[in-house]
Amino acid sequence: MADYINKQVIELNKVNEENQNRATRSVKTETHLSDNRGNETAEKDPLQTSYNTLTKERDQLQTSYNTLTKERDQLQKKIDDLMSKFSNLMKKPWTESREDCLERGANLVIVNSDMEQQFLFGLNKRAWIGLTDSVTQGTWKWVDGTPLTTPSYWHSQQPDNGGHNPAKWDEDCVELNTETWRPVKAWNDLSCLLNRYWICEKVV
Structure with missing residues (x-):
């Protein structure tokens, strides 16, 4: 009987020891997992x-890029507006253009040769030249x-005096059209009241 009890006590001790070991391993595992989570968070x-x-x-x-883009667009608009105003300041009707030339001791340009025509065309400006039929239609x-x-x-079908349309002004002055026409076919008769650049020529 005593042997049986001793055996039962020994078995119980083993079970308790195993349970304690399991508990210790579980605590260590949880501690290890907790440490790992702490490291991951850190x-x-x-x-x-x-x-x-x-x-x-x-x-x-x-935000800075958007602001700079907006400022750039505003500056570009101001530049465009100023250039437009400046361009308009540099354009005048035919008579005022001629007066400006005369004040400079010159006159509106007279075209005498192919070479001169090519040179003037190369200025790339729609400009008055010194040719008119304002005295006799x-x-x-020349001036x-x-x-x-x-x-x-003359360009093809020019001069046409505005297509002889009575509702339009007489076209008594000549511009050099460099925007759409070829150098040797670049003259166009136009109303003298319109604003254009102009080219002065001074005889020396």
Whole structure:
């Protein structure tokens, strides 16, 4: 009987020891997992902080970019407006253009040769030249009083006096059209009241 009791006590001690071992292993495992989670959190926090900082900087840069883009567009509009005003200041009707030349001791340009026509065309400006039929309709004369003979550089179907449309002004002055026509076919009769650039020529 005593042997049986001793055996039961020994078995019970073994069971208790195993349970204690399991409990110890479980505590160690939980402690290890807890430590790992702590390490992961500690590692994650600086990364999250860096991400948040970079995101904030990105948003600030985007805001700055949008502001600069808006300012650039506003400046471009101001430049365009100023250029338009400046361009209009540099354009005048035919008579005022001639007066400006005369004040400079010159006159509106008289085209005497192919070379001169090519040179003037290269200025790339729609500009008045010194040719008009304002005195006698259909009789074209240069500003020095000489009649137009040759060479002449009328565009196709020009001069047309505005297509002979009575509702339109007479087209008594000549512009050099460099925007759409070829150098040797670049003259166009036009209303003297319109604003154009002009080309002065001074005889030396």
